[in-house]
Amino acid sequence: MLSADHVSFRYAADGPLVVDDVTLRLADGALVGILGPNGSGKTTLLRLLSGTRRPSAGQVLLGGQPLDRMSRRDVARRIAVVPQETELAFEYSAIEIVLMGRHPHLGVFTVEGPDDIRIAREALTATGTADLADRPFHELSGGEKQRVVIAAALAQSAGLLLLDEPTASLDLGYQLEVSSLLQRLNQQQGVTMAISTHDLNLAASICQELILMRDGRVLATGPTNEVLTPENLQRLYDVEADVHIHGDTGHMTVVPVRRVAR
């Protein structure tokens, strides 16, 4: 279980609080969505939860243990991160990228063995990218890249996956593909996930719980069907929105109507 206990963060000593007194809990097996307008601190919160940044105040606990007292390697064995964008400075094939996910499990001079390669191949298969294994990463389409990056995070064999806007640069088809992939990983492999996103309908369709963030603070949190209300959406985005239940899928759907003053 990953939890944040009154966590605050500022990038510069005299800068504003980007994350302001956030307390939350990520139960094992949960699939939680983090919603909020641009600059609300979602990405920073994910960085704090993954321990790549240290809170200015408060603590992030992994299984009851403070994250900043664990080594990066130990954290990376239990938490994997999927960043918003991955840009390569040099050329690697998809399988090379995925094998890099094995880094925290290997010693300094250890080379990936048959097990590591099997895990990497399984991760590629799970994300539907097995046939891309030997293709150069930079030649892949946006959706293929995103799925390979998710495969790399899966190859890390961490029980917890933190994803930063995983569908942001994808077209409608890939959005569906990635979201159903995430749902499948959560339900079939029991991977715990926190997903930051601007896609309210994605959040509504796959997340069991939502955390609404604005100005670094948690505005509301709870089960999706309780939190995703027109009132909350207006407080979150200053947008008047209708929330419906979609007939076929049973998901909630959000239709933005108009911008309103704060």
Add this chain to the structure above:
Amino acid sequence: MNIRRRLLTVVSLFAVGTVAVVLWAPTVGSTSISLSRAFDPAIPWEENVDAQIFFVARLPRVLSGAIVGASLAAAGVVLQAMLRNPLATPFTLGVSSGGALGAMLAIAFGLDVGLLGVSSIPIASFGGSLLAMGIVYWLASSQKRGLSTNVLLLAGVTLNSFFSALILFVQYMADFTESFRTIRWLMGDLDVGSYSPILAALPFIVAAFGVFAILPRTLNLLTLGEDVAAGRGVEVVRAQRLAFLSASLATGAAVSLGGPIGFIGIIVPHLVRLMVGSDHRLVLPAAALFGAAFTVLCDLTARTIMAPLELPVGIITALIGGPFFLWLLVKKS
């Protein structure tokens, strides 16, 4: 797919090639010598002219070329990965211009005295490199969070031009003979004369390569970006520190030995990536070995092509390396 076997095969192939070049290069020169005669233990040393020429006259120069080439090529690989910039060279971060300034001052002020068989010029050069490394490191880490690669780059580039101006100033004020010596030094010279300068530089280079040995997989991850690397379990700031300090140390020691020989630190890493891909567990050792062989061959060309006139090796590395590299680039695309 057996990664270990691939690593061993590639590195062994490069090693065999490099050893062959290092053994062959000393046999070439104004007097041709026979390798088997030079290594024949049956002939006493006093009578074995081939062995004397091989070990005393030519091998030190070849070895210094190999060491300088390996250091510059490996430092180039490490810095390019750490800065996520394929255009970085060992000289980008100001270390070599610090080294050059140190050497210039030693020459201009006539401090050419020997110390345990090592001239004061390489010592001053190494001191200048360490000074430059210290300044750049201090600037880049003065910000609160870790090491800023942006500040590292900007500080290095600025320091380069600042030191270059100081070098020009020193040259301008020096008399004609000294001025020529300083210019000659800047063109690179691997004719170290004996084994002492090599032995003096070797501990620093061995230390740097000791750090290089633990870096490759971390470098792979650093090229994906700091956040990704941290998420995969890399202690990013520590890795960047190690990479910067070891690469600077190797560069400083190499420059003190052979002068700032350009082009090796950028062309060799790129050639090697074209051959073996981007996995730094292959690129780093292969570039070190290829850099050694490349530099020895360039120096061989420099001392034979217009014999008895010897050209500065720095001219040859750029003259051979540049067009060859461009040809490869065009051929590949």
